[in-house]
Amino acid sequence: MSTIDSMSINALRVLSADAVQKANSGHPGLPLGAAAMAYELWAKHMNHNPKNPKWPNRDRFILSGGHGSALLYSLLHLFGYGDLSVEDLSQFRQLDSLTPGHPEYGHTVGVEATTGPLGAGMAMAVGMAMAEAHLAAKFNKDNFPVVDHYTYVLGGDGCMMEGISSEAFSLAGTLALNKLIVLYDSNKISIEGDTDIAFTEDVRMRFEAYGFQTLVVEDGNNPEEIGAAIEAAKADKTKPSLIVVKTKIGFGCPAKEGKASAHGEPLGAENITALKENLGWPSMEPFYVPEEVYANYRAIAEQNAKVEEAWNAMFKKYCETYPEMKELWEKQHNLDIAKDLINNEDFWAYEDKADATRNLSGMVINRIKDLVPGFIGGSADLAPSTKTYMKNEGDFSRENYEGRNLHFGVRELAMAGIGNGLALHGGLRPYVSTFFVFSDYVKPMARLSSLMGVPVTYVLTHDSIGVGEDGPTHEPIEQLAMLRAMPNFTVFRPADATETIAGWYYAITTKTTPTALVLTRQNLSQLTGSSKDALKGGYVIEDSMKEVPDAIILASGSEVELSIQAKAELFKEGIDVRVVSMPSLELFDAQPKEYKERVLPNSVRARVAVEAAIDYGWGKYVGLDGAYVTMKSFGASAPANQLFKKFGFTVENVVATVKSVL
Known part of the structure; x- marks a missing residue:
């Protein structure tokens, strides 16, 4: 030496x-x-x-x-x-x-x-x-x-x-x-x-x-x-x-x-x-x-x-020799490439039939792959269930590194860490996927995504007691609150196709925030009032006929449809309520004060939050005078429709809860 x-x-x-x-x-x-x-x-x-x-x-x-x-x-x-x-x-x-x-x-x-x-x-x-x-x-x-x-x-x-x-x-x-x-x-x-x-x-x-x-x-x-x-x-x-x-x-x-x-x-x-x-x-x-x-x-x-200078000279000649590759390189490294999809009708289109948001997410993934060349991802051995497989894109393997479908095996923690590495490298916009309850295995690396500000997308399906027969070990109850507690992390739980597409649009256009898309196993109806306003995190999906509604029901995901059904029953009894869909509390909190006041006027203190998870985090919207239709225990093993009834996610219970705060 x-x-x-x-x-x-x-x-x-x-x-x-x-x-x-x-x-x-x-x-x-x-x-x-x-x-x-x-x-x-x-x-x-x-x-x-x-x-x-x-x-x-x-x-x-x-x-x-x-x-x-x-x-x-x-x-x-x-x-x-x-x-x-x-x-x-x-x-x-x-x-x-x-x-x-x-x-x-x-x-x-x-x-x-x-x-x-x-x-x-x-x-x-x-x-x-x-x-x-x-x-x-x-x-x-x-x-x-x-x-x-x-x-x-x-x-x-x-x-x-x-x-x-x-x-x-x-x-x-x-x-x-x-x-x-x-x-x-x-x-x-x-x-x-x-x-x-x-x-x-x-x-x-x-x-x-x-x-x-x-x-x-x-x-x-x-x-x-x-x-x-x-x-x-x-x-x-x-x-x-x-x-x-x-x-x-x-x-x-x-x-x-x-x-x-x-x-x-x-x-x-x-x-x-x-x-x-x-x-x-x-x-x-x-x-x-x-x-x-x-x-x-x-x-x-x-x-x-000098090593970089030599590479720069080679890259310049490469771009001259292969102009099509130069164009692809620029698209691959363009973080704004998906911005224009906001006005792309084909991107926002869907079939008007009941469907699970995990299926709808799979549809969107297979649109994004053709529009965003850096889009790459996969699951922890669950792609058939999480619907995260890209058609005709091949599997990433030692024989085919060009494949865009990643197979992480049953390794949720490493999967999330690897997702961070893919994003940090540059040139790629990765997504990773597992069942929502296993976000417990993912969270330490998702936390690092938030700290670093890297836009990894977490596709988390089977989002509630709607998982059904698998029972409480597989039914997420506290996970929404856990992810929502992280700074610089966006949780998006859509209620239908439009909101699912909106969630993906946000995920592939944000530059500094990881996103969790929290999706259902069970089918949901397509809702007449849903819109791109979902990108604001919360919006009025069904309004009262009154200038000042009698009460406000706030809900996310599968419980939005339930809340709309409860609104119809309440109206028959002369109670006129507003239903607010809240796919993302974080995005709603980021809106101007005036917008939030229009959606949730301070003058209306009769409020009910409806979500098949614990109520932690909803208090700032519901207030001291409000009430909750939420989970207060772990789930159980039974068909999903029986579980929703057992735990109070019924039109009758939502109606009764709204009445209790009037």
């Missing part, structure tokens, strides 16, 4: 340790142990251009062990990403800084994914590798490999213990994603001590069973050995690769090296001094980096810029 390489590696260690110490908070262990691995990858093997962090053909790097963020920030600073300064490093974990405790996508230039929950980055890396494989199969021509990059992900023992990584890598091996390279920071330490207390499996053998090439680096401080393993991983064109890099947590700090205490607490002033002395660092001054180290990083960055 050259002197300048050694100093450049130690610069990562020193900056990371100083950042954690200044904040008096953070995780120095991973940065100290993995610095050689990170430098070797970023400096010698990874194609990236700090001057253009969004270059489409860059290699992707995800730090799945997001607690080691100080290492990533040090890399970004030294390479010159986004002018991330020493001052930014010194503000590590401080309010409004560019260096938060865990990496946040869209907040710090060069961060490819929001990581923190261990293992999440692993699944997102699989999604990015799938995106690369799909786009390469679609766009590459002879002598024009316009999509040709690797996905690298670095994580430790915690990431390997989390179940999501097992789910994701099992699929990655099945799909033979050879451009995926996993760097395993194997230091055998977790927060509670030696990993032998809870984790003794042979990770390498596990990955071999998945179908990975596996490599071992015995000395995690030997860049040449690490580099040879990376090149061996690249050389295998048939499998993804795992590189087990044996490291020492807290390397270089005499009092902390190899100890659990190095993981998640500052080293302390004395240990910082000892670290710098042990590394032969030329200054004890915090955040000091010699100019020759900066010069080395600049030189590497300048060389990488």
Whole structure:
């Protein structure tokens, strides 16, 4: 190892340790142990251009062990990403800084994914590798490999213990994603001590069973050995690769090296001094980096810029040679391509017959596929039930990466993480699907969708006790409230075809918000009053003849039709009510105050919410004087019509409840 390489590696260690110490908070262990691995990858093997962090053909790097963020920030600073300064490093974990405790996508230039929950980055890396494989199969021509990059992900023992990584890598091996390279920071330490207390499996053998090439680096401080393993991983064109890099947590700090205490607490002033002395660092001054180290990083960055320049020249010739592919590329990366569908009559058309909204969603999916080339997705082994299969588009597999139908297997958590990775990669607009009750398995990664602001669509079917005979294990009761509680997440539960199309229109046109489409198993009638106003989240679907209605019924999904039927019965008794369809509380809340007042006038306090789920979240619309026709327990196993009657979702009960608030 050259002197300048050694100093450049130690610069990562020193900056990371100083950042954690200044904040008096953070995780120095991973940065100290993995610095050689990170430098070797970023400096010698990874194609990236700090001057253009969004270059489409860059290699992707995800730090799945997001607690080691100080290492990533040090890399970004030294390479010159986004002018991330020493001052930014010194503000590590401080309010409004560019260096938060865990990496946040869209907040710090060069961060490819929001990581923190261990293992999440692993699944997102699989999604990015799938995106690369799909786009390469679609766009590459002879002598024009316009999509040709690797996905690298670095994580430790915690990431390997989390179940999501097992789910994701099992699929990655099945799909033979050879451009995926996993760097395993194997230091055998977790927060509670030696990993032998809870984790003794042979990770390498596990990955071999998945179908990975596996490599071992015995000395995690030997860049040449690490580099040879990376090149061996690249050389295998048939499998993804795992590189087990044996490291020492807290390397270089005499009092902390190899100890659990190095993981998640500052080293302390004395240990910082000892670290710098042990590394032969030329200054004890915090955040000091010699100019020759900066010069080395600049030189590497300048060389990488030339790699992009060569790609740009190739891409220009590609576009001249294949103008039809240039047009397709532009459509593939155009996030506004679906906007004009708002006025497309064919897109909004439907057959006037009772149908399940899951079936109607399937109809819309098969329209979108022809209009949005980046549309891709699938389900966790449930496509026949969730109606999410695209006709004539082929199945994504190791034999056919161009297929647009994704088969995730029974892996809901990894599916959602992979969906995030597909969206983060660029050029794709993914959807994922399962039964609504299993959103419990999906939610941690859906939460990351919200945090990152990536427009993944979650198609969640079998949305209520209407599931019927499968019983309470399969009947979602609290899930609507759970998803609605997430910031920057849109839940859309349509009542008929028009509202289902509206939900999909929103999902494929939003740029910064994930969407859940919550759909029925049972057939619903097409409602005369439904309209594109569903895009406002709530609207008057059946109005009172009075200027001020006697009462207002609010409902979503399958309960809108029930509410309209109850309105008709109430009218026979001289009670004139307004029915408001509320497919999306989030979109309604985002409307102007004047619009919300027109739909739900403050003067009308007699209000009833009707929804086959718990009432949590409806109180802000119903108020203290209102009432609910909702679930108050788990469901039961019986035909759907019997369950709706048992739990009070009948015209008679809605009528009686409205009367009770008058």
